[in-house]
Amino acid sequence: MKCPHCGSRKGSDVIDSRNNTGAIRRRRKCHSCGERWGTYEYSDEDLKALLEQCMTNALEKSLNAHRFERRNGKEDNGSKAVNGP
Ligand SMILES: [Zn+2]
8 A cells, every 4th residue: 555645655543443334544654754545445236336426427427518518508609690790
């Protein structure tokens, strides 16, 4: 596990671990710099479901943004189409 503070891969101690909502949250302490950070541990199935949900949400968001842009673009073109020299 790479330390997010110093980038060391020397290792870390788990100083606390909590099981909440299907994921295990661990507090870690870097062997190199002594800073603390947290990690989450999921089962394969939970992680897969979580990723699928994230990807679906992101896809819907970008589709909605695309529709919004298209709609606005059409309105703009319509109003600015009549422009004499
Ligand atoms: Zn560190």
